[in-house]
Amino acid sequence: MVDVDFCVVGAGFAGLTAALRLKQAGHSVTVLEARDRVGGRTYTENRSDGSWLDRGGAWIGPGQDRIYALMDEFGVPSYKQFVDGDAMMFLDGQTYKYRGTVPLSLSPVAVANLGVVFAELTQMCKSIPPDAPWTAPKALRWDRLTWAKWLDANTLSKPARLLLESSVAGLYTSAASELSLLFCLYQMAAAGGPSFVLGVEGAAEDARPVGGMGAIYRAVSAELDDAILLAHPVRGITQDDAGVTVRSDTAEIRARRVIVTVPVAIASHIVYEPMLPVDRALLHQRMPSGAVFKIAMIFDEPFWRADRLSGQSFAPGSAATLTIDSCTEAGTPGILTAITEGAEARALCRLAPADRRQAVLAAVAERFGDRARSPVDYVEHNWSVERYSGGGMISHAPPGVLTEFGPALRRPCGRIHWAGTESSAQMYGFIDGAVRSGERAAAEVVDHEARARV
Ligand SMILES: Cc1cc2nc3c(=O)[nH]c(=O)nc-3n(C[C@H](O)[C@H](O)[C@H](O)COP(=O)(O)OP(=O)(O)OC[C@H]3O[C@@H](n4cnc5c(N)ncnc54)[C@H](O)[C@@H]3O)c2cc1C
Structure with missing residues (x-):
């Protein structure tokens, strides 16, 4: 003993x-x-070419002072996420290329609807004490509602609904019908408001530790x-x-x-x-926790950068819901990460590994072209079935x-x-x-x- x-x-x-x-x-x-x-x-894999992959949690951002303090204590610098070029979004049969938070080419109704919802969420979060969200004046009312139910009452436009439903539910790797509205507001309030969680105006996690x-x-x-x-x-x-x-x-x-x-x-x-x-x-x-795959596709170069693409894409319902440029600070090799969450991740779990790889690469190639079909390496991590995490992300x-x-x-x-x-x-x-x-x-x-x- x-x-x-x-x-x-x-x-x-x-x-x-x-x-x-x-x-x-x-x-x-x-x-x-x-x-x-x-x-x-979190789980960093160091590779023989000197690069590294974060198979789990990876990004940090403004207001996250305690992780930055720990990095300072141990002399670990950070570098900024690559964001130059266009992001892509695939919603309701439409393709959007855009810079910034949301495509302004969405219909005016959708953009206006997103603005109103965002303002409403900001107000609601202000009434939530992060150290005791259950004491918020409307806690009981909001805790009876799901995120899906609240969207039913507050979204008029289909693309706005799809975007808000899949981006927020994706964070919890579950369906919008499973999540308490109060819980979603609490998590937003705990990060200073909805801007951070929804990644509005550069407020999102935007950096990574070197290494x-x-x-x-x-x-x-x-x-x-x-x-x-x-x-x-x-x-x-x-x-x-x-x-x-x-x-x-x-x-x-x-x-x-x-x-x-x-x-x-x-x-x-x-x-x-x-x-x-x-x-x-x-x-x-x-x-409970939800289902999530994080998949790294490694290429000789980040070819999407030459095509003026940021590597960021969002396609709810696809085998690669999200993609993001995940190169190290050196910029080579090219590392593109796909993150697939919730029902789509559970669907991937049901496929044999070779079929899963094919489904993910096909989804990514639709966005980035045929070069995406042939990565030099493909590393998938299925957090959904990690015994000592009980699923992912949270x-x-x-x-x-x-x-x-x-x-x-x-x-x-x-x-x-x-x-x-x-x-x-x-x-x-x-x-x-x-x-x-x-x-x-x-x-x-x-x-x-x-x-x-x-
Ligand atoms: C795919 C993915 C992507 C993510 N991306 C981000 C991101 O970009 N930025 C961000 O800020 N967060 C991200 N997160 C969330 C972030 O990783 C977690 O919030 C954070 O790592 C949680 O740390 P923790 O110490 O609370 O829990 P954990 O990291 O889960 O630590 C708990 C530990 O307990 C151990 N354990 C479990 N059961 C037992 C037992 N019975 N006995 C002994 N040990 C046990 C586990 O093995 C584990 O090591 C992501 C998570 C995932 C899965």
Whole structure:
């Protein structure tokens, strides 16, 4: 049995940051990580040609101060996302080439409708306190509605509806009919308003760390060194008056407190003794995740740039819902990423790998021409079936959950404390939110211990 001050479950950005801050404050800490790697929902693959791929979370942006602070601490610079050239959108049988946020060549009704909806969302978000969205004046009303239902009442134009439905639902890799309106507003409010989440006027995540997310998480884990035990899925956590015992198949850690950072969608895979309080136990049954593929297509050159295309495209309903230029700061090789979410991702899951590849490349070639059919390499990552993520990209709240169970998201259960991006009041769902949650939980366990000793 290993005896430490604090134990952390999970070595994604939340767990790594929590452990780092605890170690820096002079506490002993052990991190138990289920996978044979750190990073969780981020995963950087270094390639033999010197380039790298982010198979999971990749982008960072304005207002995400805590991930930037971590990068500064470890000397990891960032570079800007390539955005020169036209983006493409395929909506309701029409093709649009455009620069900026939305194609202004959409019908005037659609553009006006988008403007009104955006203004309305901005106002609604202002009434949501990100640290307690369930207390918003209209929380109960909005939590009874789905994102789809709200769009039914607020979108007049078909392209506007399609765009808002698929872009927001895509973020949660689920259908608009599965998402609580209050939850969608909360996630927007937690990022400062709808501009950031909808990527309006340059407010979106617009940069990447040089070397990918791995440049950060490898530096943090080197600092933590042998405090991290890989391939140790936690099976059970027992708490008593004096501390907690955290068990994997081959290790037992005794600590004063434990910080659990696993996604809410799979937090019930751990057996808690005694049983968790009812709100937290039932919350674990109520925040699912969705389906998502992230696919990197590697070419000798980013040929789309020469064609004056940014690489960004959006085609709801296709095998490659979104594409984006994902080259490293060097600009070669050409890396184009396809992200396919929700129902389309589940459809891809049902195909054999060769058929899936063909479907994705065909969809991409329709937009970028025949050169897109022959990448020098094709790397797909199916987060939908990752055992230790429970799907991707993030856990979401269906109707009724935030108002009934929201306060349980961060409330400690005795000696068990909760971190992870889904517990963050700011930048919920983002890597920055994970870092913030780790820092908050590290401060919380130290504070609870100090108070217990008085
Ligand atoms: C395809 C994809 C693209 C994304 N793109 C972006 C993006 O561009 N920008 C952005 O900001 N965010 C993005 N995200 C979201 C972002 O990756 C997450 O918000 C963030 O990584 C979550 O970090 P976390 O530490 O909270 O959780 P995780 O990274 O999920 O960490 C939890 C850790 O717990 C481990 N674990 C699980 N069960 C157990 C167990 N029983 N015992 C021990 N360990 C366990 C897991 O293996 C994992 O390492 C993306 C996510 C995906 C999947």
